[in-house]
Amino acid sequence: MIKYDYLFIKTTTVIEVDYAIKAINLTKIYSNNVIGNDKVNLKIKYGENFSLLGPNGAGKTTFVRMVSTELLPTSGRLTVLGYDVVKNPMSVRKNIGVVPQEGLPVMDLTVYDHIYYFSRLRGLAKNDAKSATIRAIRELDLVDVRNRYVGGLSGGLKKRVLLATAIVHEPRLLILDEPTTGLDPAARRKLWNYLEKVKKEGTTILMTTHYVEEAERLSDRIAIINRGKILVCDRPENLVLKSKYLYRVKIYGKRKIDANNIVSFIKSFNLAFKEENDSIIVLLKDIDEKIIVELIRFVRKWGLKILISSTPLEDIYLEIIGDKNVFENY
Amino acid sequence: MYSKIIRDALIITIMKSKHFIKNPLSFIVIAAFPLIFNFAILWLSGYKSLVNAFSGTMILMIAFSGLTIVAQGINSERKNRTLSLYITSPIHPLSYGLGVALSSLLQSILNIILTIAIYILFTGEIRNIVGVNIFLLIPVFILTWLICITNGLLLVSLIRNWQIINIITSFLPFLYMFLSPIYYSYKYLPYYLYLLVYMVPLTPCVIAMKSILDNDLSNIWINLSVAIFYVLLFLLLTIKKVQWREK
Numbered sequence: 001m002i003k004y005d006y007l008f009i010k011t012t013t014v015i016e017v018d019y020a021i022k023a024i025n026l027t028k029i030y031s032n033n034v035i036g037n038d039k040v041n042l043k044i045k046y047g048e049n050f051s052l053l054g055p056n057g058a059g060k061t062t063f064v065r066m067v068s069t070e071l072l073p074t075s076g077r078l079t080v081l082g083y084d085v086v087k088n089p090m091s092v093r094k095n096i097g098v099v100p101q102e103g104l105p106v107m108d109l110t111v112y113d114h115i116y117y118f119s120r121l122r123g124l125a126k127n128d129a130k131s132a133t134i135r136a137i138r139e140l141d142l143v144d145v146r147n148r149y150v151g152g153l154s155g156g157l158k159k160r161v162l163l164a165t166a167i168v169h170e171p172r173l174l175i176l177d178e179p180t181t182g183l184d185p186a187a188r189r190k191l192w193n194y195l196e197k198v199k200k201e202g203t204t205i206l207m208t209t210h211y212v213e214e215a216e217r218l219s220d221r222i223a224i225i226n227r228g229k230i231l232v233c234d235r236p237e238n239l240v241l242k243s244k245y246l247y248r249v250k251i252y253g254k255r256k257i258d259a260n261n262i263v264s265f266i267k268s269f270n271l272a273f274k275e276e277n278d279s280i281i282v283l284l285k286d287i288d289e290k291i292i293v294e295l296i297r298f299v300r301k302w303g304l305k306i307l308i309s310s311t312p313l314e315d316i317y318l319e320i321i322g323d324k325n326v327f328e329n330y
Numbered sequence: 331m332y333s334k335i336i337r338d339a340l341i342i343t344i345m346k347s348k349h350f351i352k353n354p355l356s357f358i359v360i361a362a363f364p365l366i367f368n369f370a371i372l373w374l375s376g377y378k379s380l381v382n383a384f385s386g387t388m389i390l391m392i393a394f395s396g397l398t399i400v401a402q403g404i405n406s407e408r409k410n411r412t413l414s415l416y417i418t419s420p421i422h423p424l425s426y427g428l429g430v431a432l433s434s435l436l437q438s439i440l441n442i443i444l445t446i447a448i449y450i451l452f453t454g455e456i457r458n459i460v461g462v463n464i465f466l467l468i469p470v471f472i473l474t475w476l477i478c479i480t481n482g483l484l485l486v487s488l489i490r491n492w493q494i495i496n497i498i499t500s501f502l503p504f505l506y507m508f509l510s511p512i513y514y515s516y517k518y519l520p521y522y523l524y525l526l527v528y529m530v531p532l533t534p535c536v537i538a539m540k541s542i543l544d545n546d547l548s549n550i551w552i553n554l555s556v557a558i559f560y561v562l563l564f565l566l567l568t569i570k571k572v573q574w575r576e577k
Contacts, residue, residue, distance in 0.1 A: 031577075068418045071576045089575070093420040100418075103411035108349040117345045121338055121419045165415065 019043045019079075020173055020204040021050075021067060026076035028062050028228075036062030038228040039076065044221075049195070049205040051219040053212065055321060059228040060208035061101050064177045067206060068098045081172055094123065097166030101177035101208070105161050107151030111142050114150055115164050122169040129168075136164040140194070156187040163191070167198065174198060176207040180214060192218060212314040226321045236313060243316040245272060245283035249295060252279035253304035265298055283311070335428070338421045342429025346403070347436050365391075365445060371513065385539040386512040389474055389532055391441040393503050396478025399434035401485050401499040409492040423574040431479040438475060466542045466550070473557040474535040480564030481531060487571040510536045531560045 021044040028036035037059045044050045052060045065071035067080055069089040077084070083091040105114055115136050119129040137146050140160045145153060150161055159179065166174060176195075180188045195218055199205055209215050215222050216236045223233035232242055240246070251262060262280055266273050269291055272283040284291065292308070299306045367390075371383050407413045416426050482499065489495050510532040516524060527533050534553040541550045 065576075068414075069575065070414055070417050090420050093418055096418065098414065098418040100411050100414040103414050105415070106345060106407075106412055109345060113345070113348065117341055118415065118419065120341050121416075121421050123420060162415075 020046045020048065020081055021206060022077075022079045023063075024077045026063070026066065026078050027074050028059075028066060028071065029074045035059075035228045037066070037073075040225075040228075040230055042223060042230060042233065044204065044206065046204055047199075047202050048220045049199045049218055050207070051215040051222045052206070052208045052225055053210065053215045053222050053317060054208075054225040055210060058225045058321075060225055061177055062228070063225070064101075064175055064206065064208055068096060068100075068175050069093055070098075070100075095172045096175055097169065097171035097173070098175045099159070099162045099166050099177060099179050101181070103162065103177075105150045105158055105165065108149065110147050110149055111153070111161055111164075112137065112146045114161055115168050118165045119168040124169055132168050132170075136168040139167075140164040141190070156183050159183060159187075159191075163194075171203065173204045173206065176205065178208055178210070180209070180211065188214075212312075212317050216313050224317060224320050231320050239313060239316055240310060243311050243319055245285055245311055245315075245319075247284040247287060248309055248311050248315070249282040249284060249292075250279050250307040250309070251282065251295070251299055251304055252307070253299070253302075261302070262298075269294070335422045335425045338425035339428035339432060342416075342421075342426060343432040343436065346399075346430055346433035349433075350437055382513055382540075385536060385543060386507075387445050388442060388471065388539065389510070389512060389536055390503065390507055391445060392438045392471065392474045393478050393506055393532060395437045395441060396431075396434050396475055397482045397499050397503055399437060400430055400479045400482030401495055403430055404483075404486045405492045405495040405499075408486070417574060423572065426574075427483055427568075431475075431483075434479060435475050438471075442471065466547070467539065469554065470535055470538050470542065470557075473538075473554065473561065474532065476561045477531045477535065477557060477564070480561055480568060484564045484568045484571070487568050487573070506530055506532045509533075511540075512536050528556075531557075531564075534560070 021042065023040050023042045026037055026040040026042075030036055040059075040063060042063075052063060054060050062071065066073050066078055066085060069080075069085050069092050072086060079085070080092045081095050083089075085092055109117065112133060116129055116133040119132050119136075120126070124132055137143055140163055142157070142160055142164060145157060150158060153161065159182070163176075163179065166176075179195075180191055183191065192214070195205060195207075199218075205218075207215075207218065219236060221233060221235055222239060224231045224239075232239065234242070263273070266280075266282055271291070274281050274283070282295065296306060365387060367386075371386070404413070407416075481502075485495060485498060489498070509527060509530045511519075511527055516527055516533070516537060519527060534556040538550050538553040538557065541547060541553070
């Protein structure tokens, strides 16, 4: 893009407009030699709701902090909304809204002042900032507490204040680092509904979470990250297909299960299984009629029940990050 | 660009100043220590150490509020990750530093007005002293404030551990209080101690203020120059060491 500065000198700014976020071999090594991100390659489209899913310490926050220009990468390249985060952080900051993980708002301001002053810092003029603040307060359902000091609010309300502060200037990219951690189920659902609304308006959302359900419900695509590396990245429905075991058969019933009997039966078919409270879960690579028929016969004989379902994303997530407990008895 | 830096700094000043509007007690606590301490000296000396008590209160007011607000304020925002909200906003780091510094100046000015008012109530002499040299006292106040805030900014730039910063910034004003010649005359110190005392950044400001109050302006410009040198030194070191974006 060619533009002219105020002295009419031709200047050139290279803006890569193909992806909202583009990371190429992005690596972050901290000063204590801990690897935060290891050659991460990710491309997130405009308008996409993208989730980074991973256990604690996986490198989710490191990635998000680099995207939000808070942390400098060690090597590799990262462009956000077409701007290089190292060379042009101010252009990135003008267009993003960030809710940091465990970040606290400014405690000595009222809810209104908090949102208003940050909107002014993001470049809004006085009148625009006032109307944008009122709109954000309404959208995040903060009307009743607008004149209360932030320091006196509950954790859920503080999170909402941070979210209102992040969206007040209508950013093109919303970055949420574990936004629902510590929220009660009702507050979490409210936040999910709000994020779905924001997404419909065309805002790109980058979110980190360790709740599989949340990622599955909100995301167009999910990247599973562990030990700084992206292990897999796909649509939620496609992630299910990446499992070794596409189906699970739950054997349960009022009558106490004779585990030894069932286990020897399952082992005769060389199947993976795991024991869960009062049930046994058999994992199947595919629907094999012969095995299903045999299983049904077996459970009828013992007066038990059987439930066949596709493997939930949570199990697949645990399988991908290498949690041994998923198939401990295999 | 510069107008945006100043505009953002003023917005941050208002944000930070709301802190002591909400908590007037914190403002009084910061003001109370130097006030009580110096009034005790004044009273014990039978009102003879007026110059020491007055200059001590003024310098310590600025030192306490400057160091505490700047270093501990930034430190707690870094610890609570509130600083992330500023870093990810399109503001220049200078706006943030300046905003925090100006809020401490605002608090110092309120403290100073309070001190002057109390002194005027207690003694008639103060009116004469301040009346004569009021215009020279202002640059001394400003330099003292600049030394304290640049000192605070340098500390938070150098040290990342919030607990260590808290300990240092709580201890440093007391160190400055006793090492700078507030409660004794530097003229009677042996040469090696004089050098040591002169290495305390507040010393030139203290000497300058006492000179003004004594109506002896012979060495005031040297002391003001040394104070400016300290400000520039701290500022340059801060710019070199500051990490707005974490590396």
